Amino acid sequence: MSSLKVHNSYTRQKELFTPITPGYIGMYVCGPTVSGESHLGHARPFITFDIIYRYLLYSGYQVRYVRNITDAGHFEEEGREAEDKIVKKAVIEKLEPMELVQKYTNLFHWAMRKFNTLEPSIEPTATGHIVEQIEMIKQIISEGYAYVVNGSVYFDVKKYADKYPYGKLSGRILDDLLETSRDLENQEEKHNKQDFALWKHAPPEHLMRWKSPWGEGFPGWHIECSAMSTKYLGKQFDIHGGGMDLLFPHHESEIAQSMVCNKHIPARYWLHNNMITINGRKMGKSYNNVIRLTEMFSGNHPMLQRAYSPMTIRFFILQTHYRSTLDFSNEALQAAEKGFRRLREAYENLLKISIDGSEEAGDKILDEKVTRLVHEFDDFMNDDFNSAKVLANMFEVVPVINSIKNGQLNSNCLSRETYSLLRVYFKNYLEDIFGLKEEIMVDNQKLDGVLELLIDIRKDAKTKKDYNTSDKIRNQLQQMGISLKDDKDGGVSYSLD
RNA sequence: GGUUCCGUGGCCGAGCGGUUAGGCAGAGCUCUGCAAAAGCUUCCACAGCAGUUCGAAUCUGCUCGGAACCUCCA
Numbered sequence: 386m387s388s389l390k391v392h393n394s395y396t397r398q399k400e401l402f403t404p405i406t407p408g409y410i411g412m413y414v415c416g417p418t419v420s421g422e423s424h425l426g427h428a429r430p431f432i433t434f435d436i437i438y439r440y441l442l443y444s445g446y447q448v449r450y451v452r453n454i455t456d457a458g459h460f461e462e463e464g465r466e467a468e469d470k471i472v473k474k475a476v477i478e479k480l481e482p483m484e485l486v487q488k489y490t491n492l493f494h495w496a497m498r499k500f501n502t503l504e505p506s507i508e509p510t511a512t513g514h515i516v517e518q519i520e521m522i523k524q525i526i527s528e529g530y531a532y533v534v535n536g537s538v539y540f541d542v543k544k545y546a547d548k549y550p551y552g553k554l555s556g557r558i559l560d561d562l563l564e565t566s567r568d569l570e571n572q573e574e575k576h577n578k579q580d581f582a583l584w585k586h587a588p589p590e591h592l593m594r595w596k597s598p599w600g601e602g603f604p605g606w607h608i609e610c611s612a613m614s615t616k617y618l619g620k621q622f623d624i625h626g627g628g629m630d631l632l633f634p635h636h637e638s639e640i641a642q643s644m645v646c647n648k649h650i651p652a653r654y655w656l657h658n659n660m661i662t663i664n665g666r667k668m669g670k671s672y673n674n675v676i677r678l679t680e681m682f683s684g685n686h687p688m689l690q691r692a693y694s695p696m697t698i699r700f701f702i703l704q705t706h707y708r709s710t711l712d713f714s715n716e717a718l719q720a721a722e723k724g725f726r727r728l729r730e731a732y733e734n735l736l737k738i739s740i741d742g743s744e745e746a747g748d749k750i751l752d753e754k755v756t757r758l759v760h761e762f763d764d765f766m767n768d769d770f771n772s773a774k775v776l777a778n779m780f781e782v783v784p785v786i787n788s789i790k791n792g793q794l795n796s797n798c799l800s801r802e803t804y805s806l807l808r809v810y811f812k813n814y815l816e817d818i819f820g821l822k823e824e825i826m827v828d829n830q831k832l833d834g835v836l837e838l839l840i841d842i843r844k845d846a847k848t849k850k851d852y853n854t855s856d857k858i859r860n861q862l863q864q865m866g867i868s869l870k871d872d873k874d875g876g877v878s879y880s881l882d
Numbered sequence: 883g884g885u886u887c888c889g890u891g892g893c894c895g896a897g898c899g900g901u902u903a904g905g906c907a908g909a910g911c912u913c914u915g916c917a918a919a920a921g922c923u924u925c926c927a928c929a930g931c932a933g934u935u936c937g938a939a940u941c942u943g944c945u946c947g948g949a950a951c952c953u954c955c956a
Contacts, residue, residue: 397886415956423956430956556885557952606954628956633885635955658956659887665948669955704905705895710888710949717894720906727905730919773896777904787920791913794921852915859917870919878919 387767389444391624392708394632394655395554399769402654404623410441410448411622413614413652415631416508418455419489420474423496424675425698425713426661426668432699433658433707433770434626435502439818440766450505451617453610454493456486457511457593457603482593486512496678499695501820507617511609515595518604518612521646522583522597530645534574536586536600542579545641554640554655555633581638583608607638614651615643625652629659630667663688663713676713690715693722696824700725703772703819728776729823730880731783732811734790740804748798751785756803758782759810766818775814782807791873840869840877 389402404410414434417423434452441448474485497504511518522538525531531540545551546559559579582605587594594601614622620643627636636655643651660667663674676686684692693701701721705711746752758778765774786807788794799807815821839858846854859869866882 417956418954427956433956552885555951558885629887630951630955633951634953660950660956662949667950667955671953671955701894709895712894714894716906720894722906724905727920734920771896774903777896780904784921788922791920793913847915850915856916863918868918871914871917873913873920880919 387764389767390769391654391656392769393653394657395650397556400654402623404446405621405653408445408447410446410624411618412438412441412448412450412624412626413610413618413622414450414452414505414625415610415627415635416452416454417489417493419486419493421489421670422677422679423489423493424668424670424677425681426675428496428500428678428698429661429702429707429711430626430628430658431497431502432500432702434656435500436703436707436772436819437624437626437656437770438503438505439820440770443813443818449507449618450503451507451509451614452505453613454490454508454510455609456483456490457515457609483512492679496695499678499682500699501695501822503820509613509617511604511613512593514609514613514616515604517616518608519584519595519597521608521612521615521642522604524646525583525642528645530641531583532576533599536602537574537582538584538599538605539575539580540583540638540641541576542581542641543577545645549641549644551641552637555637557633557637581605581607581634583642607635608642610635611639611642611646611651614639615647620647620651621649622652624654624656626656626658629657630669632657658707659710661711661713665712668713688715690719693718694824696821697722697725699819700728700821703821704776706769706771706773708769724780725821726880728779728783728815729821731786732815733823735786735807735811738786738790738796738804740796740801743797744801746798746800746803747795751794752799752803755782755785755799756806759806762810762814772819775819779811779814793873836867836879840879843869844877 390399391402392399412434414430417427417431431452434450438448438450522531525540526533526538529541530545531538542551543559552558584597584599584605585602586600587602591603593603595603614625625636625639640650643649660669662668663676666672666674668675676688680686680689681693681698682695684690697718698721701718702711704721704724758781761778762775765771765778768774785794785799789796789798839862843855843858846852846858862869862879868880868882870878870880872878
C-alpha cells in the first residue's frame with residue numbers, strides 16, 4: 386500500500402507524511418467564529434477536515450483533533466472599529482454577548498450534526514482560554530517581540546523578521562507589505578504598519594473585557610489559536626488546517642507568535658482548503674453572496690431553486706479535490722444529488738446481493754478490474770486525500786453491482802473474496818471515511834408496514850392483470866413522493882424523495 | 883500595484899508527458915403490461931499563439947480571460 390502524502394502549504398510541495406510520534410497525530414483546525422450563522426462556504430473546511438480526520442483514523446492513527454470556537458469575536462486588527470463584532474451585533478439584537486455566542490454555537494453544532502461530521506476531540510473556546518492567551522503575550526513581551534502602547538500590545542513583526550522567516554507560509558515579503566499596507570486609522574499606536582495586535586485595550590462601551598497586566602481589554606485575533614494549540618497539542622504538532630483565506634495574516638501571525646514562545650513552527654504540515662465560489666466569486670460576507678446553511682437545507686433563498694440536503698452538499702464537496710475552488714450552482718447541486726443517490730442505491734444493492742459466488746471468479750478480467758478499482762481507493766486518498774478519484778472509481782463499480790443485482794451479470798462472475806472486498810471497502814469509504822449516510826430514514830416501522838401492505842396488494846392486482854389498481858397505487862404514492870420500482874428479481878423497492 | 887493560483891466537452895469536475903477519468907444532462911437501444919429504475923452504446927474537450935519532445939490538456943514563453951490574498955473572512 387502507498388503511504389500518505391499531503392500538500393504542505395508551508396513548503397508548497399506534496400510531502401510524505403510522517404507524524405512526530407509514530408502512531409499519533411495532533412491536528413488543529415481553525416473553527417467557526419460564532420458571531421453569526423454559518424454559510425455554505427464555512428461548510429467546506431469542516432467537511433474537508435472531517436474527511437481527513439476520518440481517513441487518519443481509518444489509517445490506524447490515534448488522532449487528537451482540536452477545533453476551536455472563536456467566541457470572543459475578531460477585531461478590526463488596526464483598531465478601525467473600537468468594538469468587536471459580537472458586541473456590535475449584541476446591541477442590535479439586544480442580546481447579551483454570551484447569549485449570542487451560545488445561540489450561534491448551538492446552530493453550528495446543529496449544522497455539523499446534519500453534515501454527519503465527527504466531533505473534534507477537543508473544542509476549546511477563546512473566552513475559556515484568556516489566561517493562557519495573556520500568559521503567552523507576557524512571554525512574547527519578555528522575549529522582546531512585543532510592545533505595549535496605551536493598554537494594547539502589538540507584535541513587532543519587523544524585529545521578528547530579522548531572525549525568523551516571516552511571510553514564508555503566505556509567500557509574502559515584508560518590504561512589500563510595508564509599501565502596500567493600506568492607510569488605516571488608529572495606526573499611530575503601532576511602530577510599524579505590519580505589526581498586529583496581541584491584546585487590545587477595551588474602550589468603556591466594550592462589553593466583552595478581561596483584566597490583564599495592561600489594563601482591561603480583549604485578545605487580538607491570532608493569539609487564541611497559538612495559545613490553545615500549544616496547550617492541547619504541544620509546542621509542535623502534526624497538522625494545522627483551515628481555509629486558504631486564513632494563510633495571511635492569520636496563520637502567518639500564528640506561526641510568529643508560536644515561534645517566539647515555543648521556538649518551533651507550530652505545525653509541520655499546513656493544509657488549506659480552497660474556497661467555495663458562486664458565479665466564480667468567493668462566497669463571503671464581504672461580497673454579500675452567502676447562502677446560509679439553514680437556507681441551503683430549507684431552500685429558502687432567492688438563488689436556490691430548491692432545498693439541498695446535507696448529504697448532497699457533503700457529496701458535492703467530496704467530488705472535488707479540497708485544494709480546488711468549487712463553484713456553486715443549482716445545476717451542480719442537482720447533479721450531485723442524483724449521483725449520490727445512484728451511488729447510495731448501488732451500495733444498498735451490494736449489501737442485498739446474495740453471494741453464491743465461488744472461490745474462482747467466473748469472469749477473471751472483470752474480477753481483476755473490480756479488485757484493482759477498489760484497491761486504488763487507498764492510493765488515491767494517500768495522494769493528498771483525492772476523494773474525487775475514489776468516487777470516480779466507485780462509479781465505475783456501480784454498473785457491475787447493479788448488473789449482478791438485476792441478473793444481467795451472473796453473480797458468480799466475481800469471486801467470493803472480491804465480494805467481501807467490495808463490501809468492506811464500500812462500507813469503509815462510504816460510511817466511515819466519507820460519512821455519507823442514508824438520509825431517507827424510514828425509522829417509522831408503521832410506515833414501513835403500510836408500504837409493505839400496499840406493495841402486496843399491488844402485486845396481487847398485477848397478477849390478476851388489474852393494472853388500474855396497480856397503477857393507481859403506484860401513481861398516488863408517486864404524488865406523495867414515494868417511488869415504487871419493480872426490480873428485475875421480482876421484488877419491489879421504494880424510495881422516498 | 884505586489885504575491886499566488888486557475889482557465890478541460892451543454893453543466894460540474896479528475897488528470898499534471900503516452901490511459902475512454904467520473905458525475906449530471908442529451909441521443910439510440912435492451913429489459914418491462916405500462917412506468918420508473920437499471921444495463922448497453924453513443925455525441926460533445928483540454929482559452930489562444932509559438933516552442934521543447936518520438937509524443938503535451940500535462941513542460942517553457944508570450945497573449946487573452948478569471949480568481950484569491952495583501953482588510954474581517956472558511
